[in-house]
Amino acid sequence: MKRLRILTFFVLTAVLLSTASFSAPGATNAAPQHGFSSQEYEKFHDVLHPLEHDALPKKNYRRIRSQANLLVKRGNAIVKLGVPNGTSEDRKEEFAKELDSFREALAKFRADARRGTNDQLKVSYSAVHDKFELLAAMLPRS
Numbered sequence: 001m002k003r004l005r006i007l008t009f010f011v012l013t014a015v016l017l018s019t020a021s022f023s024a025p026g027a028t029n030a031a032p033q034h035g036f037s038s039q040e041y042e043k044f045h046d047v048l049h050p051l052e053h054d055a056l057p058k059k060n061y062r063r064i065r066s067q068a069n070l071l072v073k074r075g076n077a078i079v080k081l082g083v084p085n086g087t088s089e090d091r092k093e094e095f096a097k098e099l100d101s102f103r104e105a106l107a108k109f110r111a112d113a114r115r116g117t118n119d120q121l122k123v124s125y126s127a128v129h130d131k132f133e134l135l136a137a138m139l140p141r142s
Helices: 002-020 039-055 061-081 089-115 118-138
Strands: none
Touching: 039 061, 039 118, 061 089, 061 118, 089 118
C-alpha cells in the first residue's frame, strides 16, 4: 500500500511538472518553434506549413480556402509589424519593399480564395508562400 502511494505521488508530480512547463494560451515568452525571431512570423508559419506540405500537394483547395482568412489575418500582422528592429540600415528599404509586395500577394490570395479558380488560388497561394520565405530569410538574426 505504501509503495502504491509513493508511486502515485511520483506520477502525479511528473504530470503536474510537465503541464506546468507549457505556457498559457497567448503567452509571449514561449521559445520560437520554427526559429523565427518574431512571434507573428511563427504564427503565420503555423498556418502556412501544413497547407504547403499537405494540402497543396494533395490539391486540397477546399482546405486552403478554409484557412485563407486566418492566413491573411496572420500575414497582415506581419505587415503591421513593419521592418523589424535590428535590420541593418542598408536593408531597411529593401525589407519595406518586400513587405509591401507580401501585402499585395495577401490581397490577391484573399480574392482568389473567395472567387478564383483552383489554378488562380494555387498561383496566388504560392506567391504568398514564396514572399513569406523571402521575408523570413531577411529577418535579423538574434
